[in-house]
Structure formats: structure tokens, C-alpha cells
Amino acid sequence: MKRIAVLTGGGDAPGLNAVIRAVTKSAIQVYGWEVLGVRDGFDGFLKPQGVFPLRLEDIRGILPRGGTILGAANRGNPFARKVIREGKEVIEDVSGQVVQRIQDLNLDGLVVIGGDGTLHIALELFQLGVPVVGVPKTIDNDVGGTEVTFGFDTAVNIAMDAIDRLHTTAEAHHRVMVIELMGRDAGFIALQAGIAGGADVILIPEIPFQYERILEKIRQRIADGRLFSIVVVSEGAHPLGGEKTYQRSGDAIYAPRLGGVGYKVGEFLEAQGLETRVTVLGHLQRGGSPTAFDRWLASRFGVAAVDLIAQGRFGNMVALRHGRIVDLPLEEALREPKRVDLQGDGVHTARQLGICLGD
Numbered sequence: 001m002k003r004i005a006v007l008t009g010g011g012d013a014p015g016l017n018a019v020i021r022a023v024t025k026s027a028i029q030v031y032g033w034e035v036l037g038v039r040d041g042f043d044g045f046l047k048p049q050g051v052f053p054l055r056l057e058d059i060r061g062i063l064p065r066g067g068t069i070l071g072a073a074n075r076g077n078p079f080a081r082k083v084i085r086e087g088k089e090v091i092e093d094v095s096g097q098v099v100q101r102i103q104d105l106n107l108d109g110l111v112v113i114g115g116d117g118t119l120h121i122a123l124e125l126f127q128l129g130v131p132v133v134g135v136p137k138t139i140d141n142d143v144g145g146t147e148v149t150f151g152f153d154t155a156v157n158i159a160m161d162a163i164d165r166l167h168t169t170a171e172a173h174h175r176v177m178v179i180e181l182m183g184r185d186a187g188f189i190a191l192q193a194g195i196a197g198g199a200d201v202i203l204i205p206e207i208p209f210q211y212e213r214i215l216e217k218i219r220q221r222i223a224d225g226r227l228f229s230i231v232v233v234s235e236g237a238h239p240l241g242g243e244k245t246y247q248r249s250g251d252a253i254y255a256p257r258l259g260g261v262g263y264k265v266g267e268f269l270e271a272q273g274l275e276t277r278v279t280v281l282g283h284l285q286r287g288g289s290p291t292a293f294d295r296w297l298a299s300r301f302g303v304a305a306v307d308l309i310a311q312g313r314f315g316n317m318v319a320l321r322h323g324r325i326v327d328l329p330l331e332e333a334l335r336e337p338k339r340v341d342l343q344g345d346g347v348h349t350a351r352q353l354g355i356c357l358g359d
């Protein structure tokens with residue numbers, strides 16, 4: 001009988017519980033294995049109570065729930081962990097302790113569910129001999145090797161709903177409504193939610209924008225009798241020749257925190273005499289129940305991850321390609337982060353619809 005463990009790392013995303021459920025069900029019911037849950041990402045391996053048995057009764061009813069029953073930590077990198085030494089904060093590599101704990105637990109497989117950062121840690125642990133398989137998660141959809149990550153569809157639907165709601169006020173008050181969406185350095189959420197929500201302007205990190213182009217578009221609409229406009233801004237969007245907007249710079253533990261570019265766009269438009277309001281949708285995009293698509297994808301990923309362990313295909317990540325579940329080496333998937341393809345049909349569709357992309 002094999003013994004496997006599962007953990008969720010990085011920020012949460014709708015569908016994490018669906019993966020945990022699928023892993024647990026298929027490992028226990030199909031293969032007859034023992035399943036352990038690891039609390040708060042890799043941190044769980046460093047705490048005495050951080051690893052615990054996951055039984056079928058523990059995963060009942062979690063399919064529609066957002067978040068993760070295991071907890072997640074986006075500062076839990078064992079290769080660079082903040083510890084206190086002689087009263088001072090220092091960064092230490094504690095990966096040896098994690099590997100030792102995994103060996104002590106006699107794990108035959110470790111399912112790591114995470115985005116880019118977490119999967120990079122998984123790859124490093126694999127290179128140290130840990131039998132890892134990866135499951136790509138993120139609302140940003142920026143993990144390479146897979147057409148889509150779970151969590152993304154839910155985020156796009158929440159963002160689209162928000163744009164629909166802003167439309168009514170924009171139209172009633174003849175205003176410009178700016179909405180800033182998440183996505184880090186990838187514009188997938190903004191592009192897809194913007195098209196689905198009928199935005200007039202969509203600014204994404206992959207296309208540096210010019211303020212004048214946004215103004216031209218809105219003025220043209222006014223000239224055509226359309227007295228309101230919807231401007232969707234991805235948090236990583238930036239002006240041509242300008243910088244991205246950060247709320248907080250990064251350090252050895254935390255990634256830099258993007259946010260605020262929507263306010264800059266709003267201030268510019270107000271200064272041009274256009275009545276403008278700005279909404280930053282923030283973490284609402286990551287919360288709540290996953291869509292049917294995300295539950296379906298997450299369930300397939302979870303089952304496929306357990307099958308990979310059964311076949312001994314360690315160091316690999318499950319992925320979606322042409323609608324089918326496949327797997328590929330983590331190293332290959334993580335070589336380059338995924339970005340919006342400027343020649344792809346998403347950008348083409350936006351342009352053909354007359355949406356201004358800021359260039």
C-alpha cells in the first residue's frame with residue numbers, strides 16, 4: 001500500500017478543494033492508498049502537526065467550496081525561509097529539513113498544487129529526490145505548458161459580472177468606469193472578461209498603453225452619442241516607456257504587490273474633463289464557489305495526478321492541451337511563463353470588435 005501526500009501552495013484559487021477531493025477519492029477508492037494532507041503549503045512539513053491523514057469523510061462536501069481545506073502560504077518557500085536567529089530575521093534554506101521529513105514519512109508521492117512559484121519549489125524538491133507531481137493552479141492563467149489553469153474561469157466570470165454591473169451606472173450617469181483586474185504580469189483575465197463584458201478599452205501588461213489612445217477612443221464614443229465608457233485595466237498594465245504600478249516592492253519572501261494603475265488611468269481621464277470612477281476588484285476574483293468548468297478541470301487534474309504517481313511519472317505536471325489531460329516535465333512547463341499571444345485570436349477578436357487596447 002502506497003502513502004501519498006497533497007499540499008496547496010501560493011495564493012488560493014477556486015477549485016483547489018476539487019483537486020484535493022479528486023486526489024483523495026481516487027487514491028483511496030481506486031488504488032487503496034493512504035493519503036496525507038499537508039497544512040499551509042510546504043510549511044506543514046516543518047511543523048509537528050503539519051501533516052495529517054486525509055480520509056474520505058474529511059473531503060465530503062468540499063467540491064463547491066472556494067479556498068483550500070489544507071490552507072496555503074505564499075511565503076512558504078523552504079529554499080528561502082524567514083527565521084529568527086539571535087533576535088534577527090534571516091533568510092535560510094531549510095529544504096533539507098523538508099526532504100528529511102518527507103523521507104521519514106515514507107511518502108511514495110507528493111501532489112503539489114500551485115502556481116508558478118510553488119511549482120518551481122516542487123521542481124527543486126524533485127531534483128533533490130522527492131517523488132513530486134504537479135497540478136497547475138492560478139486565476140492568472142500564466143503557467144506554461146497548459147492551455148488553462150483551474151481558477152481562471154471562475155475569476156473571469158466574477159470579473160465579467162462586475163463589468164456588467166458597472167455598465168448600468170456608467171450608462172445612467174454618462175460616466176467613464178475604470179475597473180482594475182488581477183492577473184499579475186499576464187493580461188488573460190482582463191482580455192477575456194473585458195471582451196465578455198463588452199469593454200470599450202482593455203489595457204493588458206503585454207501591450208504598453210498610451211493615454212492619448214484611450215482618450216481618443218472615449219472621445220470618439222462621445223462624438224457617436226455613446227456618453228459612457230468601460231475601461232478594463234489589468235493590474236500589470238503600464239504606459240509605453242513607463243513603469244508598472246506597485247503597492248509594495250518585493251523582498252526575498254514576498255513577490256512585489258501590483259496595484260493602483262487603474263487609479264492613474266482614472267486620474268488622467270478626470271483631468272481631461274471626463275467624469276470617471278475607479279473600481280479595484282481585488283481578491284473578490286479569487287473567492288467563492290468555482291464554476292462548473294473549474295470543478296470539472298480540477299477534478300480531472302486531481303485524478304490524473306494520482307494516475308501519474310501510480311505510473312511513477314515523477315517530476316511531471318498535469319496539463320490541458322486541445323481539451324485533453326496530458327502531462328509534461330515540470331522543467332519544460334516552467335521554462336517560460338505564459339503570456340497573452342499578441343498574434344492570437346483573443347487580441348485579434350478585441351481589435352476586430354473595435355476595442356481600444358491602448359496602442
Ligand code: F6P
Binds near residue numbers: 074115182183258
Ligand atoms: O496570482 C494570483 C494573484 O491573485 C494575482 O492576480 C495578484 O497579483 C496576487 O495573486 C495577489 O497576491 P496576494 O493575495 O498575496 O495579495
